[in-house]
Amino acid sequence: MNVRLLPSCCGNPDPGPQFLSSYLVGDEIAIDAGSVGLQADLSIQRRVRHVFLTHAHLDHVASLPLLVENTYEPGPDCVEVLASAGTLAEVRRGLFNGRVWPDFVGLSTSHDRFVAETVLEPLATVDRAGCRITPVPVAHGVDTLAMIVDDGRACVAFAADTGPTDLLWSHLADRPHVRAVFLECSFPESLAGLAARCGHLAPTTFAEQVRRLPAGVRTLVVHRKAAHAETVAAEIATLSLPGVELAVPGRLYEF
Numbered sequence: 001m002n003v004r005l006l007p008s009c010c011g012n013p014d015p016g017p018q019f020l021s022s023y024l025v026g027d028e029i030a031i032d033a034g035s036v037g038l039q040a041d042l043s044i045q046r047r048v049r050h051v052f053l054t055h056a057h058l059d060h061v062a063s064l065p066l067l068v069e070n071t072y073e074p075g076p077d078c079v080e081v082l083a084s085a086g087t088l089a090e091v092r093r094g095l096f097n098g099r100v101w102p103d104f105v106g107l108s109t110s111h112d113r114f115v116a117e118t119v120l121e122p123l124a125t126v127d128r129a130g131c132r133i134t135p136v137p138v139a140h141g142v143d144t145l146a147m148i149v150d151d152g153r154a155c156v157a158f159a160a161d162t163g164p165t166d167l168l169w170s171h172l173a174d175r176p177h178v179r180a181v182f183l184e185c186s187f188p189e190s191l192a193g194l195a196a197r198c199g200h201l202a203p204t205t206f207a208e209q210v211r212r213l214p215a216g217v218r219t220l221v222v223h224r225k226a227a228h229a230e231t232v233a234a235e236i237a238t239l240s241l242p243g244v245e246l247a248v249p250g251r252l253y254e255f
């Protein structure tokens with residue numbers, strides 16, 4: 001399975017900090033739409049057919065209206081957005097509302113569609129582009145689903161934004177070929193209280209989650225808040241957790 005955390009910065013020769021969340025799984029599946037609609041190479045955007053949204057926070061949906069516009073062609077084929085009913089409602093209320101952006105959901109007809117919505121039910125697996133994707137509720141204060149993606153050879157979990165959680169780890173424990181987890185650590189330890197209130201992780205709670213993973217699973221650290229990214233990296237390094245590395249935006253990961 002090929003996975004890329006998409007860059008979210010312009011005008012920087014190296015990947016830069018992560019402001020937004022979007023992953024590509026292969027060419028056709030995106031997990032979250034923070035930056036996928038900002039990719040300069042339009043062919044990347046056009047190949048995306050299925051966008052799984054973990055939740056409706058701006059850093060995860062910001063470029064969805066652009067992706068829909070950039071990939072629209074007259075006809076029945078269009079990009080599919082898959083999310084919980086609550087997240088789909090928030091996206092339509094906040095983005096595709098006829099004010100911030102056209103109501104591309106309402107404007108779609110059976111023979112000319114801009115975007116198609118599919119409701120994800122918690123723990124109900126769907127098949128797309130050769131992968132089985134299982135959404136698992138996590139603890140983020142708003143309706144949020146982690147995504148477990150399994151292509152039959154490798155299984156990778158995208159833990160979304162979350163505070164300490166249980167269900168995701170128990171689901172991963174039952175799977176035979178879990179290779180990696182993309183796990184957030186948003187705040188440094190000095191802001192652990194804020195992290196707890198907002199449904200995020202700080203190094204101590206991050207480490208507690210990592211210790212629940214099966215042995216040999218890689219943990220890729222994502223979603224370090226830009227203002228604290230270096231501090232979070234340094235604090236995680238002092239924990240000497242096996243298999244933990246910082247995810248690099250733009251890098252191709254093969255699992």
Ligand SMILES: [Zn+2]
Pocket residue numbers: 055057140161
């Ligand atoms: Zn969030």
Ligand SMILES: [Zn+2]
Pocket residue numbers: 021057059060161223
């Ligand atoms: Zn976020």
